[in-house]
Amino acid sequence: MTAALSVDSLWKIFGPRSDKIIGTPDAELSRAELKTKTGNVVGVRDVSFDVAPGEVFVVMGLSGSGKSTLVRLLTRLIEPTSGTVTLNGMDITSASESQLRDVRRTQVSMVFQHFGLLPHRQVIDNVAYGLEVRGVSKKERRAKASEIVDLVGLTGYEMSYPDQLSGGMQQRVGLARALAGDPEMLLFDEPFSALDPLIRRDMQNEVIRLHRELGKTMVFITHDLAEALKLGDRIMILRDGAIVQIGTPDEVVAQPADDYVKDFVSEVPKAHVLTLKWVMRDPRPGESMDGPTLPVSTIVRHAARAAIASDAPIRVLDGDRLVGVVDEEDIMRVVVAEEAV
Amino acid sequence: MTTTAPAPAAPKPVEPGAEPPPPERTRVSRWIPAAGVVAVWIVVWYFTKGTNTLALPGVARTDLHDELTEINNALLAGRDTNPVMQFTNSIADMLRSAFEWVQRMIVVPSPPRPVPEIGWLGVVAIATYIGLMIASWRIAVLVCLSFLSFGVLGFWQDSLDTLIVTGMSVAIVVVIGMPLAVLIGTSPRANKVVTVVLDLLQTMPTFVYLLPVVLFFGIGVSAAVVSTIFYALPPLVRIAGFGIREVSTTTIEATDSAGQTYWQRLRKVQLPMARKTIIVGLNQTTLAALSMATLAAFVNGPGLGKPVLAGLRINDVGAAFVPGVLIVVMAVMLDRTTTAASERAEKVARGGGGNVRMRRIVLAVGAVATLVAVYLSRTYLSLAEFPVYTIGDRLADGVNEVMDWVTDTFGGVTEVFKDFVTNWLLNPMQSLLAESPWYVSYVAISALALVFGGMRALVSTLVCLTGIWFFDLWHDAMITLTMTLVATVLVMVLALVFGVWMARDRRFDLGIRPLLDAGQTIPPFVYLIPVLALFGPTRFTAIVAAIVYAAPAAIKLVADGVKAVSPTTIEAGRSTGQTTWQEITKVQLPMARGSLVLATNQGLLYVLSMTVIGGLVGAGALGFDVVYGFSRSEAWGKGAAAGITIVLLGVMLDRITRAAADMRRDDGPGPRRAFNIRLPIGPPR
Structure with a gap:
C-alpha cells in the first residue's frame, strides 16, 4: 500500500541565504555552531519518514526541536528549504499556489495549539469557514457544520462566540473546523498543550474515538510523552530538528535509541x-x-x-x-x- | 517622525550548557558628562556672551530670505505653464467646486433660490437622523442640540463650513488611507517605506504644511482641504495598519490552512478582526481633521477658525470665545458620535442591538419626520435661514467682563508665577542658548546629543544644526528652542506627578482621564483663548498654551507606562519592605523608563508644534517669523525659512530622544510599539 504521506530529506533553515547551506560542510555543523558561524537557524534537518493511511503518527520533541516547523512544512505554511513532501502521490513541494490551496481545502486540515478561531464569528461559521472559502453555499455548509458540531459534542453551542467558550470547548471548535472539510489527513500542532490536565485527557479520548469512527490519517505533534504513547501508532522523536528515533511506543520505551530518548522515557510506567x-x-x-x-x-x-x-x-x-x-x-x-x- | 526603531532583538535566554553572557560594563550615568558639557558651556558663555549671536531684528531679512521669496514669486508667475502647478490647480478647482456645491445644498443661497436647497431645519433634521441611525437616540439628541447651538450662537454658516471641510477631507482620507493601511498591515517592507513618510508628515508642526500647500493650491478652501488631508491621513493609516498587522498569526495560519485566497483572508479575517482598531483610527482622523480645518483659517480657509483667529489677532478674548466654544462642541459631537457608532456596530455584529422591530419603526418614523422637515425648510423662508439671535454677542461681552475681572483680581498671582518662570527658567536658558556665539551653542548642543543619543543622534543633530545655520535664523531658532525646552520640562514635571498618581490611584485615574481625553479632543487653537486672557500677549502665554496642549498626552503615556509595570515585580519589592517613595523611584519609574522617554519625545514635539500658534500671542522668534511671512508677501521667504527651521528643530529633538530611548536596554516592546503608531491626539481608548 502506498504511503498517505511521504517526506524525503526535508530541510528548513531560517535566515539569510539559507538555501546556500545545504550540501556544504556547514550543513554538518551543530545548530549552535551554525548560528554563530552564519546567523542561520536550523529548524528541520534532513528528515524523512512515511505515514501509512489511517495511521496516527506522533512527532515528539521538546520545545525548539523543530516539530511545529515540521508540521507547517507539510502543507507549506512555511516554505521548506529543500526536500520533498508527497501527499497521496502528489508532490506538495512543487505544487503551484492554486494546487496547494486545493490541497489545503480538500485533503489536509490542521488543528492549532492556540485554536486560531475567528472571534467575530459564531461557532457554526467558524466550523464552516473551510467550506466557505471553497465556495460551498451557505445553506449546505451550515448543514454540514452542524453535523460536525454534533460529532465533537458541542450541540447547542452553534450560535455562541468563541470567547464565550472554555479552552477545551474552543479546541473542540478547532477540531470541528478541521473535520468539516472531510479531509483525508489531519495535522495536530500540540492541540492540547494549552488545556488543563483533565480536559486534556477528555480531548485525547475524543481524538481516539474520532480516529476509530472516521479512520483519518493523523500527524500529531506533542511534547508530552504520555500523550504520544497513548495516541501514537508510531512515534518519531526529534531533537534539534533531526530525527533521533522512529518506532512504535513499546519499541521506543524498550529500546531507546540514545541517552536523550532514554532520559525521556525513564519515568514511563513500563x-x-x-x-x-x-x-x-x-x-x-x-x-x-x-x-x-x-x-x-x-x-x-x-x-x-x-x-x-x-x-x-x-x-x-x-x-x-x-x-x-x-x-x-x-x-x-x-x-x-x-x-x- | 517615527523612524521605525529596528525590531529589538529580544535578549535570548541562554541555552543550557552555553557560556554565560559576558558581564556588561556598568555605564556611567549620562547625566554626569551632560552636566560637564553644560558647565563648560557656561564658562565659555561668560567670556563670549553677546558676540556672534547672528541675531536678526524682527522684520529684517537676509538675501537668502529674499531669494526664497523670488522663487515663490517665480513659481506663482509660472502657474499657467508649469505642468505640476497646472495639475495641482485643477485639483484645487475640483475641491473648490465640490465644496461650493455642498455649500449651496445646505448653507449658502443656491441661485435662483435666495436660500440653500435645504434650509436649516432640514439640515438639523438630517444630522439628527444620521445620529439616530448610526448610533442611538442619545447621540441624536446631542447632534441636534449641537447643531442648534451653531445657529443660536450666531455661527451657523461658519460651523457648517467647518463641518463640510472636515467631512470632505475625512472622505478623501479614507479613500486614500485604507488601501495604504492594508498595504502596511500586510507587507512589512511597505510598512517600512510608508512609515518613513508618515513620520515625516507627523514630525512637521502643523503650520509647516501650510506654506507649500498654499504655493501649490492657492489660499482658501482648497488649501484648507489639502492641508487637512495631509494632517489627518497618518493617524488612520497608522492605526488601521497597526490593527491589521496585529491580527493573531495563529488565526491567519489556521485560516490559511483552510486554503483561503488573499482576498478571502483580507475580507473575512484581517479586516473584521481589525475593525475595532480601524474605527479608533477613523475617530482619531476625524478629530485631527477638525483641528486642522480650524487652523486652516491661516490660509483663508472657511469656517470657525476665522472668527477665532480674528479675535486673537486683536486680542479680543470675548469674540474668540464663542466660536472657540463651538469648535469644542463640534469636537465632542464628532467624538461621541463616532465612538457610539462603533460600539453599536460591535453590538450588532455580536447579534445584540436590542429590539430590531422597534428600531425599524423608530427609524421609519424618523425618516418621515426628516423628509417633512426638509420639505418645510424648502418652503418657508424662516425655516431656511437661521434666525439671528444676539445671545452670541452678549455672551462675548459677558466673557470680556469676566475676564477683565479675573485679570484685575488674580492678576497678582498669575504675575508672580509668570515672573518666576520667566526669571528663573526662561531668561537664564535663553541667555545661554541664544547669547552664546553661534558656534559655541552649535558645539555644545552637538556634544549633548552625543552624550544622550550616541553617534546616530550626533549625525542627525549636526545635519539639522547646519541647516538651521544655513537658513539665517540661528538666534530666533535658539529662542524657540529655549521656550520648547522650558515648556517640555514643565510638561514632564506635570506628567511625572500626575502620571504616577494616576497609576497608583485608580479613582484618581478614573476621575482625571476624561478630562485628559477632552483636552486631547479640543483643537489647539482653542487653548490660546483662556491662556491669553490670563497672561496677556507674552512669551510666557505661548509656553503655557503649549504646556496645556502637550500635557494630556505626556501624562497619559507616563500613567500607562507606570501602570504596565508587572504587579509581580511590585509585589516582590513590597515583600522586601520598601517604602512608597522607594517603590516609585526604584521600581516603577526605572521600569517605566521607556514610557518616560517616549513622553518626553511626544512632549517636545507637541510643544514645538505650538510654536507658530504661539507666535500669534507674543512668542516672538520663529513663530512670529512664520506669522509675519504669511501676512506680508515680501517676507514670504523669511516665513518659509522659519518654517523649515522649525522642522529641523523638530527632527533634531525627535532623533535625540529617540536615540536616547534606543540606548536603553530595558524598555519592552510597549513603548517601541507606541513609537510606531504615534497618535496625534491620543492612544486608542
Whole structure:
C-alpha cells in the first residue's frame, strides 16, 4: 500500500541565504555552531519518514526541536528549504499556489495549539469557514457544520462566540473546523498543550474515538510523552530538528535509541507500555511447558494476573508459533524495577 | 517622525550548557558628562556672551530670505505653464467646486433660490437622523442640540463650513488611507517605506504644511482641504495598519490552512478582526481633521477658525470665545458620535442591538419626520435661514467682563508665577542658548546629543544644526528652542506627578482621564483663548498654551507606562519592605523608563508644534517669523525659512530622544510599539 504521506530529506533553515547551506560542510555543523558561524537557524534537518493511511503518527520533541516547523512544512505554511513532501502521490513541494490551496481545502486540515478561531464569528461559521472559502453555499455548509458540531459534542453551542467558550470547548471548535472539510489527513500542532490536565485527557479520548469512527490519517505533534504513547501508532522523536528515533511506543520505551530518548522515557510506567515481546525469554531446559498461552502483543500489566495464577511459565505465541515464555519473576522484574527508580 | 526603531532583538535566554553572557560594563550615568558639557558651556558663555549671536531684528531679512521669496514669486508667475502647478490647480478647482456645491445644498443661497436647497431645519433634521441611525437616540439628541447651538450662537454658516471641510477631507482620507493601511498591515517592507513618510508628515508642526500647500493650491478652501488631508491621513493609516498587522498569526495560519485566497483572508479575517482598531483610527482622523480645518483659517480657509483667529489677532478674548466654544462642541459631537457608532456596530455584529422591530419603526418614523422637515425648510423662508439671535454677542461681552475681572483680581498671582518662570527658567536658558556665539551653542548642543543619543543622534543633530545655520535664523531658532525646552520640562514635571498618581490611584485615574481625553479632543487653537486672557500677549502665554496642549498626552503615556509595570515585580519589592517613595523611584519609574522617554519625545514635539500658534500671542522668534511671512508677501521667504527651521528643530529633538530611548536596554516592546503608531491626539481608548 502506498504511503498517505511521504517526506524525503526535508530541510528548513531560517535566515539569510539559507538555501546556500545545504550540501556544504556547514550543513554538518551543530545548530549552535551554525548560528554563530552564519546567523542561520536550523529548524528541520534532513528528515524523512512515511505515514501509512489511517495511521496516527506522533512527532515528539521538546520545545525548539523543530516539530511545529515540521508540521507547517507539510502543507507549506512555511516554505521548506529543500526536500520533498508527497501527499497521496502528489508532490506538495512543487505544487503551484492554486494546487496547494486545493490541497489545503480538500485533503489536509490542521488543528492549532492556540485554536486560531475567528472571534467575530459564531461557532457554526467558524466550523464552516473551510467550506466557505471553497465556495460551498451557505445553506449546505451550515448543514454540514452542524453535523460536525454534533460529532465533537458541542450541540447547542452553534450560535455562541468563541470567547464565550472554555479552552477545551474552543479546541473542540478547532477540531470541528478541521473535520468539516472531510479531509483525508489531519495535522495536530500540540492541540492540547494549552488545556488543563483533565480536559486534556477528555480531548485525547475524543481524538481516539474520532480516529476509530472516521479512520483519518493523523500527524500529531506533542511534547508530552504520555500523550504520544497513548495516541501514537508510531512515534518519531526529534531533537534539534533531526530525527533521533522512529518506532512504535513499546519499541521506543524498550529500546531507546540514545541517552536523550532514554532520559525521556525513564519515568514511563513500563508495565503499561511494554508488551510480552520485550520481557519473554527462551524456555529453560526442564521447564514445564503446559502453562497458559498469551499473544505476544499483550501488555505486560495485563499478563501479570495470569502469570501469578499459574505455576508454569506463560507460553507466548505469535499467531500459532511459540516464540518464548515468561514467568512471574520476569514480569515482576519490570513492575518492581520501575518502582525502584 | 517615527523612524521605525529596528525590531529589538529580544535578549535570548541562554541555552543550557552555553557560556554565560559576558558581564556588561556598568555605564556611567549620562547625566554626569551632560552636566560637564553644560558647565563648560557656561564658562565659555561668560567670556563670549553677546558676540556672534547672528541675531536678526524682527522684520529684517537676509538675501537668502529674499531669494526664497523670488522663487515663490517665480513659481506663482509660472502657474499657467508649469505642468505640476497646472495639475495641482485643477485639483484645487475640483475641491473648490465640490465644496461650493455642498455649500449651496445646505448653507449658502443656491441661485435662483435666495436660500440653500435645504434650509436649516432640514439640515438639523438630517444630522439628527444620521445620529439616530448610526448610533442611538442619545447621540441624536446631542447632534441636534449641537447643531442648534451653531445657529443660536450666531455661527451657523461658519460651523457648517467647518463641518463640510472636515467631512470632505475625512472622505478623501479614507479613500486614500485604507488601501495604504492594508498595504502596511500586510507587507512589512511597505510598512517600512510608508512609515518613513508618515513620520515625516507627523514630525512637521502643523503650520509647516501650510506654506507649500498654499504655493501649490492657492489660499482658501482648497488649501484648507489639502492641508487637512495631509494632517489627518497618518493617524488612520497608522492605526488601521497597526490593527491589521496585529491580527493573531495563529488565526491567519489556521485560516490559511483552510486554503483561503488573499482576498478571502483580507475580507473575512484581517479586516473584521481589525475593525475595532480601524474605527479608533477613523475617530482619531476625524478629530485631527477638525483641528486642522480650524487652523486652516491661516490660509483663508472657511469656517470657525476665522472668527477665532480674528479675535486673537486683536486680542479680543470675548469674540474668540464663542466660536472657540463651538469648535469644542463640534469636537465632542464628532467624538461621541463616532465612538457610539462603533460600539453599536460591535453590538450588532455580536447579534445584540436590542429590539430590531422597534428600531425599524423608530427609524421609519424618523425618516418621515426628516423628509417633512426638509420639505418645510424648502418652503418657508424662516425655516431656511437661521434666525439671528444676539445671545452670541452678549455672551462675548459677558466673557470680556469676566475676564477683565479675573485679570484685575488674580492678576497678582498669575504675575508672580509668570515672573518666576520667566526669571528663573526662561531668561537664564535663553541667555545661554541664544547669547552664546553661534558656534559655541552649535558645539555644545552637538556634544549633548552625543552624550544622550550616541553617534546616530550626533549625525542627525549636526545635519539639522547646519541647516538651521544655513537658513539665517540661528538666534530666533535658539529662542524657540529655549521656550520648547522650558515648556517640555514643565510638561514632564506635570506628567511625572500626575502620571504616577494616576497609576497608583485608580479613582484618581478614573476621575482625571476624561478630562485628559477632552483636552486631547479640543483643537489647539482653542487653548490660546483662556491662556491669553490670563497672561496677556507674552512669551510666557505661548509656553503655557503649549504646556496645556502637550500635557494630556505626556501624562497619559507616563500613567500607562507606570501602570504596565508587572504587579509581580511590585509585589516582590513590597515583600522586601520598601517604602512608597522607594517603590516609585526604584521600581516603577526605572521600569517605566521607556514610557518616560517616549513622553518626553511626544512632549517636545507637541510643544514645538505650538510654536507658530504661539507666535500669534507674543512668542516672538520663529513663530512670529512664520506669522509675519504669511501676512506680508515680501517676507514670504523669511516665513518659509522659519518654517523649515522649525522642522529641523523638530527632527533634531525627535532623533535625540529617540536615540536616547534606543540606548536603553530595558524598555519592552510597549513603548517601541507606541513609537510606531504615534497618535496625534491620543492612544486608542
